[in-house]
Amino acid sequence: MRAYYFDNLPGDQRLQHDSGTSVDLADLRKLGVLHWTIPLDSPGGWESEIDRIALEQGYKNRDTINVTKEGLGDQYESKIKTFFEEHMHEDEEIRYTLSGSGFFDVRDHPSDKWIRIHCQPGDLLVVPAGIYHRFTLDELNQIKALRLFKEEPKWTPYARSSETESNAYRVQYINSLKAATVV
Template sequence: MRAYYFDNLEGDQRLPHDSGVEASEEVLRSIGVLHRHITVDAEGKYEQEVAAVAKERDYKNHDIVAISKEGLGDEFETKIKSFYHEHMHEDEEIRYLLEGSGFFDVREHSSESWIRCHMGAGDLLVLPAGIYHRFTLDMGNRVRTMRLFKDEPKWIAHNRGNETDANPYRAEYLKSIEVQ
């Protein structure tokens, strides 16, 4: 995975939007974002490593989603635009890319800047509950991703606004990164 600051220029969300300013693992950790690379191998050894991460974080369930023009047909553009709305979740979000590539943009609270994380196969990302983020494919236009869940699979996005700014999970997130 490569992380850098988003350039904020107009243009297709799937373009790199690379400002040329890198974001270090330390910067990501300071906002609660964790990254790990687990190589996807034909023998399936990666499954044991992902299962170990799930057990360590008390996750009991997962699903696999595929996003592509071929798979979504006429819904493709609408669906990827919906993922790109700035939002948060009340649960931690863990994603492991099995195939393809895309971008997770995470909001650096102190500066309100976007940090763009370009992920490929083998990248595992942990986003804390309450962090503002968004997702888009890159120009490859396809991804197959394992989503991990504490219990039953659920994905509830709370789009950014006054209500989410006051959400208790958002407040707890800000407290966890020591924002006053």
């Protein structure tokens, strides 16, 4: 995993768009974004480590998503476009990359700048409920990921708007950031 500020230059969303300013794990944690590296060939298998983290974090359900032209068929282009629209969820977004790679962009707070997180096989990323984010593939144009959920997946994206600013999950997220800076 590599994280950095997005350069905001026009062009293909699947390119690096690296501003040259890196972001470390401590800064991501301040935003509530969590990351683990669990190599696919780890001793005892990656599954046991995912199971341990799932139990520890309360993730009860899981499935696998395969984002490829072949896997999504006619929906591929519309899905890629939808994933890249700025939104938030009322649930955490938890992904363990099994193959391929892609970018999660999350909004920094309070600067509102995009932070780009490049996820590769073995990366487990948790994007908190209430944070504005988006996703895109990189130039490989494919990713297979294990998705984990605390409950049954709701999977409803809420596009950024004045309404989402008052969404209870967004308000709770912003309050958690404020509380963390006071401590």
